Amino acid sequence: MSASLYTRRRIKNILAMAFSIVATCIGLLFLAWILWETLSQGLAGLKPQLFTKITAYREEGGLANAMVGSLILNVLGILIATPIGVAAGTWLAEYSRRSKLGPMIRFLNDILLSAPSIVLGLFVYTVIVLPSKWLTNGDVTFSGIAGGIALALIALPVIVRTTDEMLRLVPGTLREAALSLGVPQWKLTMQILVRSARSGIVTGILLALARISGETAPLLFTAFGNNFMTFNPIDKMPSLPQVIYEYTKDPSPDINTLAWAGAFVLTMFVLALSLIARLAFSRSKVSHD
Amino acid sequence: MHATVSNAVPDQERQAEASRNARDTRNDRLFGWALKACALLVLLCLVGAAASTLWLGRDAFATFGWGFLTSAVWDPSNNQYGALVPVVGTVGTAIIALIFAVPVSFGIALFLTEIAPGWMRGPVSSAIELLAGIPSIIYGMWGLFIFAPFVAENVKPWLMNNFSADPPDGKVSWLVQHVPFIAKFFSSEYPFFGAGVLTAGLVLAVMIIPFISSVMREVFQTVPTRLKESAYALGSSTWEVVWDIVVPYTRTAVIGGVFLGLGRALGETMAVAFVIGNTFKFTPSLLETGSTIASTIANQFGEAEGLQKSALMAIAFLLFVVTFIVLMIARLMLRRLASKEGN
Numbered sequence: 001m002s003a004s005l006y007t008r009r010r011i012k013n014i015l016a017m018a019f020s021i022v023a024t025c026i027g028l029l030f031l032a033w034i035l036w037e038t039l040s041q042g043l044a045g046l047k048p049q050l051f052t053k054i055t056a057y058r059e060e061g062g063l064a065n066a067m068v069g070s071l072i073l074n075v076l077g078i079l080i081a082t083p084i085g086v087a088a089g090t091w092l093a094e095y096s097r098r099s100k101l102g103p104m105i106r107f108l109n110d111i112l113l114s115a116p117s118i119v120l121g122l123f124v125y126t127v128i129v130l131p132s133k134w135l136t137n138g139d140v141t142f143s144g145i146a147g148g149i150a151l152a153l154i155a156l157p158v159i160v161r162t163t164d165e166m167l168r169l170v171p172g173t174l175r176e177a178a179l180s181l182g183v184p185q186w187k188l189t190m191q192i193l194v195r196s197a198r199s200g201i202v203t204g205i206l207l208a209l210a211r212i213s214g215e216t217a218p219l220l221f222t223a224f225g226n227n228f229m230t231f232n233p234i235d236k237m238p239s240l241p242q243v244i245y246e247y248t249k250d251p252s253p254d255i256n257t258l259a260w261a262g263a264f265v266l267t268m269f270v271l272a273l274s275l276i277a278r279l280a281f282s283r284s285k286v287s288h289d
Numbered sequence: 290m291h292a293t294v295s296n297a298v299p300d301q302e303r304q305a306e307a308s309r310n311a312r313d314t315r316n317d318r319l320f321g322w323a324l325k326a327c328a329l330l331v332l333l334c335l336v337g338a339a340a341s342t343l344w345l346g347r348d349a350f351a352t353f354g355w356g357f358l359t360s361a362v363w364d365p366s367n368n369q370y371g372a373l374v375p376v377v378g379t380v381g382t383a384i385i386a387l388i389f390a391v392p393v394s395f396g397i398a399l400f401l402t403e404i405a406p407g408w409m410r411g412p413v414s415s416a417i418e419l420l421a422g423i424p425s426i427i428y429g430m431w432g433l434f435i436f437a438p439f440v441a442e443n444v445k446p447w448l449m450n451n452f453s454a455d456p457p458d459g460k461v462s463w464l465v466q467h468v469p470f471i472a473k474f475f476s477s478e479y480p481f482f483g484a485g486v487l488t489a490g491l492v493l494a495v496m497i498i499p500f501i502s503s504v505m506r507e508v509f510q511t512v513p514t515r516l517k518e519s520a521y522a523l524g525s526s527t528w529e530v531v532w533d534i535v536v537p538y539t540r541t542a543v544i545g546g547v548f549l550g551l552g553r554a555l556g557e558t559m560a561v562a563f564v565i566g567n568t569f570k571f572t573p574s575l576l577e578t579g580s581t582i583a584s585t586i587a588n589q590f591g592e593a594e595g596l597q598k599s600a601l602m603a604i605a606f607l608l609f610v611v612t613f614i615v616l617m618i619a620r621l622m623l624r625r626l627a628s629k630e631g632n
Contacts, residue, residue: 009526016528020404023396030495031420034431084327091324109331111616116556118583119338119609126341153334160331184313186320214424217558221590241426248430248563263427274422
């Protein structure tokens, strides 16, 4: 009787182990599948004109304007989100100890972190795109600026959270030492705390950049897209994910091939960014120990 | 003023110090206010997103009233809009995604914390997290060009042969003859078409696996080793330790992680937009095409005018409220674990 119980328990255990290994294989299989398709289909469409010609030429063109647009939008997004995010994160870590607002904002920031990006895009559409319509006599004015702000809203919670976490890792003795020398708190924060948490904060910014460079949904109704090269942030602006979206819907297989090539470039860029962020982070961890 | 040497007048020195103190206090206060204003922007974003969609959606809510939530008609040509089909599609795809993603994520977390040899854990968990780094538009492309045809060729025929009332091979299965309603869930007008609710749910499942599994792995690691080792010492098997010690200890946080994945799945746009089909027929079938809130907005917002735009804003508001609640539950459950960790 006890032997059979033992066997039953062993079988159960083996089944569970097998299930767990199979589950891991499923996860890895899908990763390999997606990466493989992006790689093989993307490399097939990769050619020099991808980087030199614009989308106006369709099949004979490339994605140059989309890449430039993406770059501008991402830089705008990071430039807007970084000062605000670092400031907000600093307030959460250093100033909100005694207030009830602090934990609440930290909590809401975590929600904003995974809020649907398409709704944030609609928010920017409502407060930036629509009001600028009144300034220009009735045309709906999609713009690079609106796109940049939409991306900033997505980058913001990432930067807030990493800044907050990194600052809380800075040892309290550092604060006490500085305060005991009579350093005012703003100086302590700017010159000692933020500086000593710098590599962690940079990691957060890189992660935020990786996150926003793949975003499509909020750009559809903010930056909108443009078949020509533009450097003017008040103009409609194309972006790589948005062009991939349009080109994927296109019935022409040649255009689809271009979409795959764009997908390959985008994926490599995003994965390289998160790799760099991770490497930077692991180094910062070592230096803190 | 700073050059206060021993022969300076003590009174002057005190005055200088006082003015510097005053200046520092003022600067400190300004600095604190500036930081606080930035932190309040986070709050503003959330409130603004809810308020702006509600404001622009007011026409739709006013025109259709409560019927907006229960009407299954979404017909731009007749200017009639109801949220039921996109809402059901959103919830349905998210639930399908959870049904597949939760067990797989649990398996992955179990593998990474209890089974895998030490050298394997780092690389495997980084690989799974890589899955989270892939932009959602890539999931959408892969879903449309690769996965949907795969479903149409391999998964759908099998499901229809076994569960639908008019299977391609002509033999109605025993299950369909004896279990009522089951055929309704697996009927399909276009058997060779890969897009549909099930396909969208599966793509979402792949997307949220890394989120759920990384939360599960993290919370499994918070279980005190002493607790687990005591159970092993009493002769428990690995599975018994996991099921009777680790899971009960971390239950709340595990559910929190699942809700986090649910929040992601509800709001996802690009991975779904290509593979759901974007049709507005109300059907219980998993193999039929449908639509989600996010895919509807992505598809129609560009050309929408007037009441249609308002209706899109209204469903965006519904989406925002639902994901907000789901994510709030997730964070509350995860937070309880964080306080437990401290003890």
